[in-house]
Structures are given as C-alpha cells and as structure tokens.
Amino acid sequence: xxxxxxxxxxxxxxxxxxxxxxxxxxxxxxxxxxxxxxxxxxxxxxxxxxxxxxxxxxxxxxxxxxxxxxxxxxxxxxxxxxxxxxxxxxxxxxxxxxxxxxxxxxxxxxxxxxxxxxxxxxxxxxxxxxxxxxxxxxxxxxxxxxxxxxxxxxxxxxxxxxxxxxxxxxxxxxxxxxxxxxxxxxxxxxxxxxxxxxxxxxxxxxxxxxxxxxxxxxxxxxxxxxxxxxxxxxxxxxxxxxxxxxxxxxxxxxxxxxxxxxxxxxxxxxxxxxxxxxxxxxxxxxxxxxxxxxxxxxxxxxxxxxxxxxxxxxxxxxxxxxxxxxxxxxxxxxxxxxxxxxxxxxxxxxxxxxxxxxxxxxxxxxxxxxxxxxxxxxxxxxxxxxxxxxxxxxxxxxxxxxxxxxxxxxxxxxxxx
Ligand SMILES: [Zn+2]
Ligand SMILES: [Zn+2]
Numbered sequence: 001x002x003x004x005x006x007x008x009x010x011x012x013x014x015x016x017x018x019x020x021x022x023x024x025x026x027x028x029x030x031x032x033x034x035x036x037x038x039x040x041x042x043x044x045x046x047x048x049x050x051x052x053x054x055x056x057x058x059x060x061x062x063x064x065x066x067x068x069x070x071x072x073x074x075x076x077x078x079x080x081x082x083x084x085x086x087x088x089x090x091x092x093x094x095x096x097x098x099x100x101x102x103x104x105x106x107x108x109x110x111x112x113x114x115x116x117x118x119x120x121x122x123x124x125x126x127x128x129x130x131x132x133x134x135x136x137x138x139x140x141x142x143x144x145x146x147x148x149x150x151x152x153x154x155x156x157x158x159x160x161x162x163x164x165x166x167x168x169x170x171x172x173x174x175x176x177x178x179x180x181x182x183x184x185x186x187x188x189x190x191x192x193x194x195x196x197x198x199x200x201x202x203x204x205x206x207x208x209x210x211x212x213x214x215x216x217x218x219x220x221x222x223x224x225x226x227x228x229x230x231x232x233x234x235x236x237x238x239x240x241x242x243x244x245x246x247x248x249x250x251x252x253x254x255x256x257x258x259x260x261x262x263x264x265x266x267x268x269x270x271x272x273x274x275x276x277x278x279x280x281x282x283x284x285x286x287x288x289x290x291x292x293x294x295x296x297x298x299x300x301x302x303x304x305x306x307x308x309x310x311x312x313x314x315x316x317x318x319x320x321x322x323x324x325x326x327x328x329x330x331x332x333x334x335x336x337x338x339x340x341x342x343x344x345x346x347x348x349x350x351x352x353x354x355x356x357x358x359x360x361x362x363x364x365x366x367x368x369x370x371x372x373x374x375x376x377x378x379x380x381x382x383x384x385x386x387x388x389x390x391x392x393x394x395x396x397x398x399x400x401x402x403x404x405x406x407x408x409x410x411x412x413x414x415x416x417x
Contacts, residue, residue, distance in 0.1 A: 012118075012126025014310075020352040022321040026113055027309060030157045031131045038150045040109035040133050045089040047113070056089035057263065057295055061204035066117040072124075077275055080114035086132045086306055087288065094136055095297045105137040111309075119239040121279065123314045132285070134304035136292070141239040144267045144287060144303050149247060151271060151283065160273070160315045163282060165249065167269045168226060168257035169237040170207065173290065175230035180206055182223045193218055210256045236266050259284065263291035267303060273315055282315070283307030327415070328375035329356035330366040332382035339406060340381050343391070346408030352415065370396075377415060381406070 009015055016024060035042070051071050058065050070082040083089055090108055093099065099106055111131045118124055133150060135143040148165065155163045171179065184206055187194070191202060198209045209219065229237065244251055251269075259268050270284030286306025292300040327347055331340040340356055347354040355373060357366045370378050380392040385406070393414060394401045404414050 001127050004242055010121040010126075014127075018323055019321045020229060022323075023313070023316065023318075023319075024309075027312065027316075031109075031111060032193065034154050034157065035109040035133065035149060037153075038107070038133075038146065040107045040150070043090060043108045043110050044092060045086070045093060045110070045112065047081070047127070048080045048082050049089060049092070051081040053088050053092055054081055054084060057091060057291060058085060059205070059263065061208075064116065068118055070117060071116045071192070082110070084114055084116045086110050086112055086114070087134060087291070088305055089297055090134050090304070091136075091302075093296075094290070095295060095343060100137070100298065100300065103137070105135070107133070107135050108122060109133040114275055123276065123308070123311045124279065125310055129309040130283075130306045131309060132283075132304060132306035134302060136302040138303075139301035141236050141243060141267065144240050144269075145243040145247065145249075145286065147303060148244070148249065151305060152249065154307075155271070155282075155312075158316060160311065160312065162273055162275060164272050164274075165251040165269060166254040166257050166272060167240070167242075167244075167251045167267070168254055169229055169233055169240075169266050170225040170258050170264060170268055170286075171229050171233045172265050175208070175233055176225060178343055179225045179228040182228070183207070183209075183251060186222050188219060190218060200241065207258050210258050225258070226255045233266055240267050259286050263288040263294065265289040269305070271307065275315060276311065282311050295376075309353075322374050323372070324353075324374040324376070325355050326352040326375070327354040327377045328366075328370035328373055328380060329354070329379045329381070330363060330370060331356070331360075331380075332363055335354050336381040336383065336386055339386060340379070343379065343381075343406075343408055343411065347412065347415075350408065350412045352412075379411070 019391060026036040051069070054069060055065055064084050069084050072080055074080055088221065090110065094106065104351065109132065111129065113127055114130050115127050119128055133147055135147060152163070168175065184388060185203070187202060187206070191199060193374070194209070195212060195214045198212050198215055201208045207225065209215065210222065210224065216231070236367045257268055257270060266287040266289065268286035272280040273282050274280055275281070283306055286304065287301070287303040289301040292298070292302060329340040329344055331337040337360060344354055344356050376396055378394045378396060380394065385391055389406050390403045391406050392401055393404045393411065402414070404410050
C-alpha cells in the first residue's frame, strides 16, 4: 500500500497507535483506581463551551485566554472555544446542575482532552490530555493535601520518580492587596526594563510578573505574597505544610510560585521533574476560593489540580507493550473454518479475547498472525480433527499441545485450568 497520502495529522496533535494505546489504557486505569480510592467522582464535560466561560473564569489577562484558545463561531454567530482547561467546566457544571444541593462537599475527577494553541514542543501538544481533581466546598488545608497526595500516588504507581513538589501561598484578596501595593512600588522604576508582557501585567495582573522567566533576574529581591499573609492565610499555609510533613511528603517552598490563572487563593503548588528539561512542569494546582462566587454561585471554597498525561508519558520507563489475545483459531479448510467461527463466538461469550482470520488465508499466514497477536493459546482445526470431533489446543508458552473435544464448554474448561 502506498504511504504517499497527502493527509497528515495536524501540527500539535498526535496519533496513538495500538501499542502506545496499551500504555494509555494502563495510565488511565491507574488514575481511575487511585481517584476512586480517594472518593473523587468522575465527571465528563463537553469539548467546547461558550467562550465567555473561559474569559470570565480563566481570566482575560491570562496567556491562555489572550493567545492560546481555539475560538470559533458557530452558524448562529455564537463564540465557542475548545476547552483549554478543566476547572471552568467543572465549576459551570457544579452551578448549572445545582450540585451544591447534593452536599456541602463534592469531589470530582476527570480525564479529558484540552486544546491550546501553544508552540508545539516536546511533550506539549495543541490537543493534549489531562487528568485533574477538584474538591468543592472545603476550605480546609486537609483537602489541599489530599489533592497533592492523590497526584503523588498516581506518579508513584506509574513508577515515575523524581517528581518534586513546589508550594507557596499567594494569600487571599484581603492580604494580597498589601502585597500588590508594595510590589507595584518596587516595580515602578524597573518597569521600562521589563518585557512587554510584564508591562501589560503591571496593570492587569501584576502578581504574574513574579513568574516571568525573562525578567527573573531583574526583579530579584522583589517582595513576595508570602511576606504579606494575614493570620488566616498564614495559619492555613502552616497547616498545609504540617500535614505534608505528617505524610512525609517532601516539598520546596518557592515564594515566587504563582499560578497563571486569576482565581487562585492561598495554596498553590506545582509538580516538576527535571528530566523534562526547561519546560519541567508536569502539573499543578491550588486553591480557588474566589471563583465560584465570581461565577455567580454562593461563596464556596474549592481547590484542585491538573496534570498533563502527555508529559507523564515522557517520564514513563520505555517498556515494550505487546498486543495480545488469549486465543487464536487456525483452520485448514472451509468446513473447519465454520466450526472455528462457532468456537470463536463461544469463547468471546465466555469472556476470552479471541480472534481468527476472516479472510481464509493460508494456514501459514494464520499462524503468522497468531504469532503477531501474541496468542497465549492456538486452537487448530482441520479435516482430521473434525472427523474425530476434537480440536488441537496448543499452549504457546509451554509449547504443549492437547486434544480437546470440539465443544466450547470443554475448551473453556481447559483454558481456565
Ligand atoms: Zn489572607
Ligand atoms: Zn516579563
């Protein structure tokens, strides 16, 4: 077959072929298992939302909204956007469906595709996959630690080492005001030397200047939010750290860590892995006590995080994943093929993964296929077997071959022992 098709997947997207899909399934199974151990409940949400949802919740001044969203108009002229992150949709669902009526505390998780127009680079795609969790209704630092631990457990289970946890507190709107005032004062004279983005941020979202990669050196010695925490925020951060200590979770305090999104309060954290090079972030999150009220709900505390699964994939040990069926059926002639087909369906009904050749290729080709599929067992049926009312059952691992009556029930019994 020619491979000269002019069609290729679009830049920033990826195809996941069968062997790799096995790895994805494993990761997703681990995520689900862990999330359920933590009693997070799965939610799924639409691929696109009204653009205003992200404008409002993610924030007009963020890079995501300013330059990374895939936004388009539908035929009715409504502006829609492919979801660039999960939290706005989870909060929308929470409000729209009145989930607050179901209990004061709600714990959600998701595994979803997200879309951002970033410059594609290693492990960064324009369509990418994230898992995340949100705890809505709890203001407790215990919930923040629970979130952090759930992510670390997943990394652990995937045998991904060297994930570092950076934490910080960016305070609440009350104490942040004092920080912003001092910070702006500090920046005033330096502003003309800072990058264009920081000049814009100065007016819109000055806190973000703290994590500008370009201007890092120029703002050395700048005041940081944690110097200005009110008693409540201080206490919250202490409890967060104490509980991490209690669980023996190591962390670094990075007093310049601020998340890129406008609605974060108090706890912020990120997971980094130095093996990823300069773009070392695996995921992160924090508390967003202001968002739900801001979106029109009751004053409701919340926190959450998201982790890029594509990034995690880069950190997984290379293991060769093999396709595999339990049983492959090889037949010698047309009548045997009919018998084989019955057994095929019987075995599938009995819960085995099972396949045969639908094209009646040569016996040699069928054995080759059994091999390619890493079949644990091969059932062989020819004229002789048919006449004797048996099948040959070959255990491929042991190389042993047995004759079994040509009855699905008997075969199943043999496969199970
Ligand atoms: Zn505060
Ligand atoms: Zn800058």
